[in-house]
Amino acid sequence: xxxxxxxxxxxxxxxxxxxxxxxxxxxxxxxxxxxxxxxxxxxxxxxxxxxxxxxxxxxxxxxxxxxxxxxxxxxxxxxxxxxxxxxxxxxxxxxxxxxxxxxxxxxxxxxxxxxxxxxxxxxxxxxxxxxxxxxxxxxxxxxxxxxxxxxxxxxxxxxxxxxxxxxxxxxxxxxxxxxxxxxxxxxxxxxxxxxxxxxxxxxxxxxxxxxxxxxxxxxxxxxxxxxxxxxxxxxxxxxxxxxxxxxxxxxxxxxxxxxxxxxxxxxxxxxxxxxxxxxxxxxxxxxxxxxxxxxxxxxxxxxxxxxxxxxxxxxxxxxxxxxxxxxxxxxxxxxxxxxxxxxxxxxxxxxxxxxxxxxxxxxxxxxxxxxxxxxxxxxxxxxxxxxxxxxxxxxxxxxxxxxxxxxxxxxxxxxxxxxxxxxxxxxxxxxxxxxxxxxxxxxxxxxxxxxxxxxxxxxxxxxxxxxxxxxxxxxxxxxxxxxxxxxxxxxxxxxxxxxxxxxxxxxxxxxxxxxxxxxxxxxxxxxxxxxxxxxxxxxxxxxxxxxxxxxxxxxxxx
Numbered sequence: 017x018x019x020x021x022x023x024x025x026x027x028x029x030x031x032x033x034x035x036x037x038x039x040x041x042x043x044x045x046x047x048x049x050x051x052x053x054x055x056x057x058x059x060x061x062x063x064x065x066x067x068x069x070x071x072x073x074x075x076x077x078x079x080x081x082x083x084x085x086x087x088x089x090x091x092x093x094x095x096x097x098x099x100x101x102x103x104x105x106x107x108x109x110x111x112x113x114x115x116x117x118x119x120x121x122x123x124x125x126x127x128x129x130x131x132x133x134x135x136x137x138x139x140x141x142x143x144x145x146x147x148x149x150x151x152x153x154x155x156x157x158x159x160x161x162x163x164x165x166x167x168x169x170x171x172x173x174x175x176x177x178x179x180x181x182x183x184x185x186x187x188x189x190x191x192x193x194x195x196x197x198x199x200x201x202x203x204x205x206x207x208x209x210x211x212x213x214x215x216x217x218x219x220x221x222x223x224x225x226x227x228x229x230x231x232x233x234x235x236x237x238x239x240x241x242x243x244x245x246x247x248x249x250x251x252x253x254x255x256x257x258x259x260x261x262x263x264x265x266x267x268x269x270x271x272x273x274x275x276x277x278x279x280x281x282x283x284x285x286x287x288x289x290x291x292x293x294x295x296x297x298x299x300x301x302x303x304x305x306x307x308x309x310x311x312x313x314x315x316x317x318x319x320x321x322x323x324x325x326x327x328x329x330x331x332x333x334x335x336x337x338x339x340x341x342x343x344x345x346x347x348x349x350x351x352x353x354x355x356x357x358x359x360x361x362x363x364x365x366x367x368x369x370x371x372x373x374x375x376x377x378x379x380x381x382x383x384x385x386x387x388x389x390x391x392x393x394x395x396x397x398x399x400x401x402x403x404x405x406x407x408x409x410x411x412x413x414x415x416x417x418x419x420x421x422x423x424x425x426x427x428x429x430x431x432x433x434x435x436x437x438x439x440x441x442x443x444x445x446x447x448x449x450x451x452x453x454x455x456x457x458x459x460x461x462x463x464x465x466x467x468x469x470x471x472x473x474x475x476x477x478x479x480x481x482x483x484x485x486x487x488x489x490x491x492x493x494x495x496x497x498x499x500x501x502x503x504x505x506x507x508x509x510x511x512x513x514x515x516x517x518x519x520x521x522x523x524x525x526x527x528x529x530x531x532x533x534x535x536x537x538x539x540x541x542x543x544x545x546x547x548x549x550x551x552x553x554x555x556x557x558x559x560x561x562x563x564x565x566x567x568x569x570x571x572x573x574x
Contacts, residue, residue, distance in 0.1 A: 043315035045308070046257075047293040051250035055272070057091070063219035067226070067244065074100060074247040080107040087240050088112070089226055091217055092247030093119050098198040100245055105209040106456050112211045112238055114228055118183055119194040120171040121202050123422065123545055125415045127174065132411035133512040133521040133542070135419045138197065140407065143299070143356050143380040155358030157342060159192070159349065167193045177546030178202045181426065181573060183212065192349035199418075200454075203425035207453060213238065252276075252295075261287060266340075273297055274343040274352045279335035280363065281353065282307050283314070291315070298353030302382040306363040313367065356380060372396045379403055416509035416521055417490040420540055421460055421483055423547035424452040428569040430464065438562040444470035446477065450569060459484045459500075462492075490523070503527075505536050520551075532558030547571065 054073040064071060074096045080103035088108045090101045093115040105111040126141040128134045156163065168189045172179075179186060182205040187193060204210045215230040226238045252275040254267060264286050266277040274297060278284055281296040291311035294304045342352050353359050357380045364371055364385050372384045372393065383399035386392035406414075432446040448466020455461055462481040467474050480495040481504065492505040507523035520539045527534040535555045541548040550569040556562065 041289075043289045043291065043311075045291045045293055045311050045315075046254070046295065047304075047308075048254070050252060050275075050295055050297065051272075052253035053251050055249050055251045055270070056246055057217070057248050062217050064244070065220075066222040067220035067224070067241075068222070069224045069241050070243045072243075072245055074245055075250075077245060080104045083108045083243055085109050086242040087224075088243045088245065089114060089238060089241045090245045090247060092249075093117065093194065093196060094247050094249065095196055095198070097247035098196050098201045100247060101210050102198060102200040102204055104245075105204050106454075110211070110240075111209065112213060112241070114213050114215065114217050114226075114238075116214075116216055117191075117194065117231075118185075118187055118212065118214055119196045120168075120175060120179065120187055121182075121196050121198055122171065122175050123199045123419070124197060125199075125419055125545075127542070127544060128407070128410060130411070131512065133416070133519070134411040134413060135415040135545075136407065136410040137415075140379050140403070140410075145357060145374065145376050145378050145380065148376050149374050155362045156355045157338065157353070157358075158345070159354075161190065164192050164349075165189055171195065174544040175202070175546065177543050177548075177571075178206070178423070181546070181571065182206045191347055194350045199422060203422055204454070206426045207451075209454070261290070271343070273348050274339070277336060277339045277343065279332050279339065280307075280366070281339070282311060284336070285332040289315070296353050298351040298359065299356040302356070302360050302380065302385065303353070303363065305382050306360065306367065306385060310363060310367055360385060373400055411511040413509040413511055413521070413523075414488055416511075417488055417507065417523075418485055419542075419545060420509065420521070420538075420547070421485050421490055423540075423542070423545065424483070424550070425454060425460065427451050427572040428550075429572055430466065430567055430569045432466075432565055432567040434563055434565045436563045444468065446567075448477075449572070452483070455482075461495075505534075507536075507538055509538075509540075529558075530560075532556055532561045 054075045056073055059065070074092075074094075077096075077100055080100075083104050084107045086108050087110040088104050089112045090097050090104065091114050093113075097113065097115075098121065101111055101113045122138065124138055125135040126138050128136050128141065159167070168187070171193060172186060176186070179202065182202040201210065205212055213228055213230070213236060215228040215233075215236060218227050218229050218235075220226055221237075224239065224241045226241055226244065228236045228238060230236045249272050251269050251272065252267075253269065254262065257265075264284055268275050276292070276295060278292060278295070281292065283291045291314065293307045293311065294300060296303075360380055361371065369385055369387065372386070373396070374384070378384075381399055381403070383396050386396055428450045430446075430448060430450050434444045434446070436442045436444075446466045446468045448464060450462065450464045453461045453463070460483040462483055463478065464480070465476075465478045468477045480498075482493040482495055482500045484491045484493060488508060490507040490509070491503060492507065494501040494504050504527050505525040507525050509521050509523040512519075512521065520541050522540075523538045525536050527536065533556070535557075537551075537553045539551040539553075541550070548570075552565075552567040552569070554565045556564070
């Protein structure tokens with residue numbers, strides 16, 4: 017072990033050298049991380065020697081403001097690639113993302129699909145039990161084409177419209193789905209802030225030009241690139257283990273999918289005193305906790321006889337074979353261990369733990385995988401109640417305003433009908449287009465341009481608002497002289513009532529303009545996280561005004 021002295025005030029050691037310490041241990045658990053060292057694309061595959069722009073790995077990325085006014089290319093379709101692209105696009109003159117294959121892009125909040133019209137954090141939606149009882153949950157490590165299609169169908173139902181609006185197509189269904197999480201990426205692509213090039217980066221001909229082997233269109237040249245950010249992942253680094261140990265583990269440091277052959281990603285039977293935690297590609301936190309508990313049990317001489325490790329019952333040969341099958345899959349899925357509920361229950365069985373509250377539709381959380389003593393049960397009960405409160409808040413619109421604001425970005429056709437009750441219900445109409453465009457501060461600019469028709473005459477008209485998300489509220493501000501002015505409406509979206517049959521979410525707000533009262537109602541029709549259409553109605557009453565204006569917005573599809 018190399019022991020680094022972190023005490024800067026220690027005058028006894030001025031040479032700065034690390035100390036080394038040796039010791040003998042009954043067991044070693046490696047939890048140094050799956051992603052250890054930045055991995056750049058090999059020069060044998062991508063020749064960038066003649067590229068004169070800057071080139072960094074995503075691990076060196078700091079802020080989008082570092083690329084203010086520059087033309088930036090981002091290589092990759094990982095979570096970090098899309099997050100960096102969104103951040104860069106707010107400062108850079110141009111942001112181009114080069115992806116080998118377009119992934120599904122889902123936001124952090126997804127529909128509950130329980131009829132409430134609410135949205136919840138994706139963990140609370142995706143990681144749920146599909147049947148009663150932990151024994152009914154078997155891990156699905158090899159989904160196959162039928163499993164891929166089911167996942168593609170679900171993802172299309174959730175983000176289909178937004179995905180098509182951004183890219184004009186869906187990912188291929190004959191390959192395992194690749195899913196990336198980003199609240200902004202699809203919207204920024206749809207409004208032109210981010211360009212997406214599907215293909216393989218092959219190099220540069222010199223200067224600030226990149227060459228991409230397009231998926232369907234041959235070689236493409238992307239000119240004028242000042243900076244390239246490679247979001248190409250990390251490699252595992254286990255060079256502190258001996259070569260003999262690494263050979264037993266069938267170690268491949270460049271395999272970002274599954275670099276080791278292990279039983280349940282935790283140990284190898286030929287290395288009984290060596291264990292691993294978190295050395296796999298998949299959802300992490302609950303699994304890592306159970307792995308740590310299993311290995312602590314395995315290495316501890318104080319385990320109760322009912323929980324001790326039993327080599328005869330572990331079926332290690334079969335587990336190693338499963339590990340090799342996972343590594344040898346072709347085509348490979350996105351994650352080696354994607355079935356989080358199944359993985360948690362499989363590890364729980366090895367620990368002789370019966371998960372609490374194991375009923376259909378219950379969220380998977382580490383707090384339910386505890387022993388049956390009183391203190392653990394109390395914690396599990398508290399977590400269960402906290403989750404129930406959160407779900408109730410989600411049904412009542414906690415995350416609806418942010419989903420509405422995201423769904424509005426882009427261009428919309430609108431029609432407005434105005435009925436003036438003080439003029440014997442005289443009717444006028446406005447038609448045109450609305451653009452919702454994101455600003456650097458996170459607000460959204462509403463600009464409406466159209467033609468106002470009344471009494472056979474036509475006038476060109478426009479108006480602007482600022483839409484601002486504040487907690488659970490969507491606030492609408494007047495814009496005067498190009499600057500945000502005073503508040504117009506403060507919209508709190510609620511969940512659907514049981515007696516409501518129409519599939520809308522709704523928010524209302526009032527605004528008093530001197531003595532005239534504006535009563536506004538927004539009704540939004542969702543298709544997954546995409547918006548099918550919006551209805552805005554203003555009932556205006558007072559000494560100066562008496563009219564009703566109803567506006568309907570429908571998206572302009574690519």
